[in-house]
Amino acid sequence: MKLQLSDEDIAFRDEMRTFFTTQIPQDIRDTVAARRELSKDQIVRSMQAMNAAGIAVPNWPVEWGGKDWTPLQRHIWHEEMQLAGVMPPLAFNASMVGPVIAAFGSQEIKERFLPKTANLDIWWSQGFSEPDAGSDLASLRTTAVREGDEYVVNGQKTWTTLGQYGDWIFTLVRTDPDVKKQAGISFLLIDMTSPGLTVRPIELIDGGHEVNEVFFDDVRVPVENLVGEENKGWDYAKFLLGNERVGVAPVGSTKRTLAQAKEYAKTAGPGGTSLLDDPLVAAQIVDLENDLLALELTALRVVANSADGKPHPASSVLKLQGTVLQQAVTELWVDLAGPNALATGAGDGSDVPDLARVATTNYLNYRKASIYGGSNEVQRQIIAGTILGLRG
Numbered sequence: 141m142k143l144q145l146s147d148e149d150i151a152f153r154d155e156m157r158t159f160f161t162t163q164i165p166q167d168i169r170d171t172v173a174a175r176r177e178l179s180k181d182q183i184v185r186s187m188q189a190m191n192a193a194g195i196a197v198p199n200w201p202v203e204w205g206g207k208d209w210t211p212l213q214r215h216i217w218h219e220e221m222q223l224a225g226v227m228p229p230l231a232f233n234a235s236m237v238g239p240v241i242a243a244f245g246s247q248e249i250k251e252r253f254l255p256k257t258a259n260l261d262i263w264w265s266q267g268f269s270e271p272d273a274g275s276d277l278a279s280l281r282t283t284a285v286r287e288g289d290e291y292v293v294n295g296q297k298t299w300t301t302l303g304q305y306g307d308w309i310f311t312l313v314r315t316d317p318d319v320k321k322q323a324g325i326s327f328l329l330i331d332m333t334s335p336g337l338t339v340r341p342i343e344l345i346d347g348g349h350e351v352n353e354v355f356f357d358d359v360r361v362p363v364e365n366l367v368g369e370e371n372k373g374w375d376y377a378k379f380l381l382g383n384e385r386v387g388v389a390p391v392g393s394t395k396r397t398l399a400q401a402k403e404y405a406k407t408a409g410p411g412g413t414s415l416l417d418d419p420l421v422a423a424q425i426v427d428l429e430n431d432l433l434a435l436e437l438t439a440l441r442v443v444a445n446s447a448d449g450k451p452h453p454a455s456s457v458l459k460l461q462g463t464v465l466q467q468a469v470t471e472l473w474v475d476l477a478g479p480n481a482l483a484t485g486a487g488d489g490s491d492v493p494d495l496a497r498v499a500t501t502n503y504l505n506y507r508k509a510s511i512y513g514g515s516n517e518v519q520r521q522i523i524a525g526t527i528l529g530l531r532g
Contacts (some may be wrong), residue, residue, distance in 0.1 A: 146395045153216045154196075160224035164189055172225040172318055173400070175347065175498045180263075187229045187260040196229045197245065197258045201242050205249065205258045207268060215443045227475025229341040232264040232301075233257045235382050238446045240327065242374055244368035253329070265356060267297040267308030268377070277312070278374065282356060284313035284328060286363065291315075291328060293359040303339050303352035304420045316371050326371035329365040336360075345504050390462060391436045396468050404495050405476050424475075428468060435461050454527065456519040463509035463516060470506045473499040 145153065155328055161169075168182045178186075190196040191205070198214055200206035209217070228234075238257045249335055256262045272337065273280040282295025293313055303309070309330050316324030330337065336357040341349045366378055402425055405415040415421045442454050473495070474481045480496035481503075510516045524530040 147355075148521045149212060149216065152213055153519070156217050157224065159193060159195070159222050159433070160226045163193065164224070164226045167203075168227070169225040171259040172227060173396075174494055175397070175502050178227060183227060183230060183259045186227055187233075187512055190229060190260045190416050193392065197234050200237065200238055200254075200258070204238075204242050208426065211443045212440075215439065218471045219392040221408055222390055224260070224394065227230050229366060230260060231263070232266050232310075233260060235266045236266060237329075240310070240376050241367060243379065244327075244372075248341055248364070249367065250531070263302075263305050264298050264500050265303040265309040265354070267300065267309045267311030267330070270296060271298055278325070280312055281337045282311070282326065283317070284315050284326060284361070286315070291361045291363060291366075293328070293361055295356050297354040298342070298351075299351060302340070302347065302354045303332075303340065303354055306339070306364050308332055310352065310367075313374075314372050319371070322374040325377070326372040327367040327376045328361055329367060330356075330359065330361050333359070334359050345398075345507075348505070350505075370413050384385045391432060391468065392440055394462070394465055394469055395432055395436075398432065398472075400495060401425075401469065401473050401476060401477050404473075408476050408478075409498075412508075421476070424472060428465065431461070431465055435465060455509060456522040456526070457499060460516050460519040460523065463506075466502075466509050467506050470499070470503040 164186055166181075168178065168186050171178055172184060187196055194205065194208065195217065198207035202208055207213075218228065228497040233259075233514055238254060241253055241257070244252070253262065257264065267282075268277060268280075268281060270280050281294075282293065282297065284291040284293045284468060286292075291313070293311070295313070297309075297311070300306070300309070309332050310330045311330050312325050313328050314324055315326040318324070332339070332354075336359040338357070340353045340355070342351045346351055348501040367373075375513070402416070405421060407414065409415045409417075416425070436463070438454060439458055441513060442458060444521045445454075477496035477499040483497050
């Protein structure tokens with residue numbers, strides 16, 4: 141496999157690197173580098189800076205702000221963004237509902253929503269998972285009953301990430317209970333200020349407020365907010381979930397995080413000595429660096445062998461190993477921080493380094509990586525059947 145970039149791709153990489161390191165506000169990049177939570181305002185400003193430069197939604201059709209880039213250029217865009225400490229464009233907008241509307245929405249819905257979605261003038265939430273319909277999403281029970289020119293929606297969604305910021309929510313609802321469960325689902329766009337819609341926070345193990353429950357109590361939604369055809373929502377959901385899995389192996393950000401951990405280790409020993417002198421610590425870091433290199437090469441192989449926009453089967457390896465390495469690096473942080481990992485927050489006047497303060501919260505937060513974008517157990521089944529040819 142040819143791994144050397146062409147002169148054209150080197151120029152493109154340098155262009156992306158310059159943009160991300162000079163045009164994204166420094167306070168945003170500093171927050172990402174410190175592994176702290178970005179505010180809503182910072183996320184909006186970051187995506188709007190990218191959209192102003194025309195690079196926020198490169199995966200969309202060109203007529204709606206997309207770019208006619210090669211798969212390798214999209215990969216470079218994504219990696220340089222992460223290496224620079226820049227949060228990718230909000231996935232709910234850029235990778236999920238935007239492509240669905242562009243592919244299946246009416247012209248009126250496209251014109252109404254796509255420009256505002258690309259610029260994050262509308263913050264979208266995802267209304268898929270339910271208390272009894274997580275991995276078995278087709279079992280969802282939130283209903284939408286048509287009454288004239290409106291649907292009346294009742295039910296509950298859960299694990300709605302950043303739903304506290306949401307303006308609209310793209311929602312899977314059951315519109316026909318009398319057919320095969322996959323066949324009776326529709327894709328609705330719902331204004332989150334609608335009467336009867338309630339958002340309730342879920343406190344996570346790290347103490348953060350990242351996910352929510354969303355309740356629908358006789359929420360009335362105009363029929364014109366239906367995307368595509370009634371009862372075709374399952375097809376649109378599969379299309380969306382395929383886009384969600386793009387970029388689930390964040391090689392760039394994991395490399396940056398490991399480099400930060402390695403730098404921290406230089407003075408984290410007793411009396412400011414280097415933990416890198418410990419052969420076990422040094423071996424652990426080298427192993428992670430080698431694993432990340434292998435993952436990076438796998439990502440390039442997937443990019444090189446993706447035809448017609450269809451993901452290569454090895455993309456499941458990226459998702460699986462990418463999240464495993466994310467978790468391994470955050471675990472390394474906790475090991476390096478030692479007792480200092482028990483400290484959280486900042487500004488209490490102690491001498492605990494900032495990276496040690498966020499070690500435990502980041503470790504806990506990345507437990508979720510095994511689930512989103514297709515659970516790791518599902519990816520193992522895909523790898524066994526599609527790549528290794530093992531059928532159980």
